[in-house]
Amino acid sequence: MIYKFSLIEKILLANDIIPHPFADASSSVGLGFALGCSVKLKITDALSMDYQHVNAIAAKASVSTKGCEIILDCLDALGYTRKDGDNYSFTKRGFKCLSPLSEDNFRHFILFCDYLYKGYITIDDTIKHGKRPHSNMLEEMTDYEWELFSRAMIDISKTNVKEVCNKITVSKTDAKMLDLGGSHGLYSIELCRKHTQLKSSVIDLPPVKKYTDECVAKHHAAGSVSFVASDFMKDELPKNNDIILAFNIIHGLNATENEELAQKVFNSLNDGGRYIILDQIKGIGGKSQLSKATTAYMALNLLHQAGGNTYTHKEAGIFAKKAGFKNTQLKKLNAPGFGIVICTK
Numbered sequence: 001m002i003y004k005f006s007l008i009e010k011i012l013l014a015n016d017i018i019p020h021p022f023a024d025a026s027s028s029v030g031l032g033f034a035l036g037c038s039v040k041l042k043i044t045d046a047l048s049m050d051y052q053h054v055n056a057i058a059a060k061a062s063v064s065t066k067g068c069e070i071i072l073d074c075l076d077a078l079g080y081t082r083k084d085g086d087n088y089s090f091t092k093r094g095f096k097c098l099s100p101l102s103e104d105n106f107r108h109f110i111l112f113c114d115y116l117y118k119g120y121i122t123i124d125d126t127i128k129h130g131k132r133p134h135s136n137m138l139e140e141m142t143d144y145e146w147e148l149f150s151r152a153m154i155d156i157s158k159t160n161v162k163e164v165c166n167k168i169t170v171s172k173t174d175a176k177m178l179d180l181g182g183s184h185g186l187y188s189i190e191l192c193r194k195h196t197q198l199k200s201s202v203i204d205l206p207p208v209k210k211y212t213d214e215c216v217a218k219h220h221a222a223g224s225v226s227f228v229a230s231d232f233m234k235d236e237l238p239k240n241n242d243i244i245l246a247f248n249i250i251h252g253l254n255a256t257e258n259e260e261l262a263q264k265v266f267n268s269l270n271d272g273g274r275y276i277i278l279d280q281i282k283g284i285g286g287k288s289q290l291s292k293a294t295t296a297y298m299a300l301n302l303l304h305q306a307g308g309n310t311y312t313h314k315e316a317g318i319f320a321k322k323a324g325f326k327n328t329q330l331k332k333l334n335a336p337g338f339g340i341v342i343c344t345k
């Protein structure tokens, strides 16, 4: 992401002397593709914190020197590599986000975005008709794409799992939790680790089980978190829950589906139970352009991929109140555009 500008660039940008569409429609999009290409073609795997000649990097990645240099220059522009003559190395940020050796890398997220963009060829039809022209993305994905999706969700959740779980109050009497579309289960795992009386069922579709199982095993959470293969829209939800999580779920549903889901959740919660939504919340960041970029882009992406949308706190509150919830509370997260809505029965 380019965020550092010289004083002259700031003045020229503020006065539209540098045309903004030059970046918006051109370089930003192309640089995003270059980033996807760098991971897909394993150019990133050939890089390290030490300078290496472009010929050596290209040879390790088995790509042309010319192509490799172009991709490395794109990464340099984005701040992921440094350049000294024909030699390149990772920057600290590049290593953290792109190296397979980094615990915190974002490689699956990048590959998943790269997969999503292939489908953008039909975005005009989605906008024209206000809905995706064909089936939900989840119905079309191959095993490899399920892996990219599930691991991309792990990449994102690792950035905020502690923050999110610290914002959720759990009482000593809260014992049973559902994590709708919980995927990797990392939020459940952390909440159950902090509140040892709590047990959680991750409700997700069958292809996701192996990623939940993997995370549960990695965090030694088999005693508290389990996977249930189920479609939360079509199947009954288990009853008598104290907490039900829907993290990054409501954006994949249209308003009617969200009302239906809120009603199902209400019916399967105990009195005083809570429906906790985490999502991109429209309007949460006021005038922040970063926040607007997140919620607006996610609305576009989710309409196109699944017929979904992003919603304001008020709209999420209407879904909940129609179902019978007494009140809703909004908590902002550090990531621009992200928030938690807590609905109490």
Ligand SMILES: C[S@@+](CC[C@H](N)C(=O)[O-])C[C@H]1O[C@@H](n2cnc3c(N)ncnc32)[C@H](O)[C@@H]1O
Pocket (backbone or CB within 6 Å): 138, 153, 154, 157, 180, 181, 182, 183, 184, 203, 204, 205, 208, 230, 231, 232, 233, 234, 246, 247, 248, 249, 252
């Ligand atoms: C965007 S991911 C969110 C994953 C996780 N909650 C998080 O925030 O990181 C949505 C998840 O919901 C699951 N999902 C979507 N529709 C579903 C349905 N009808 N029934 C069960 N799971 C569903 C997907 O398989 C996916 O794992």
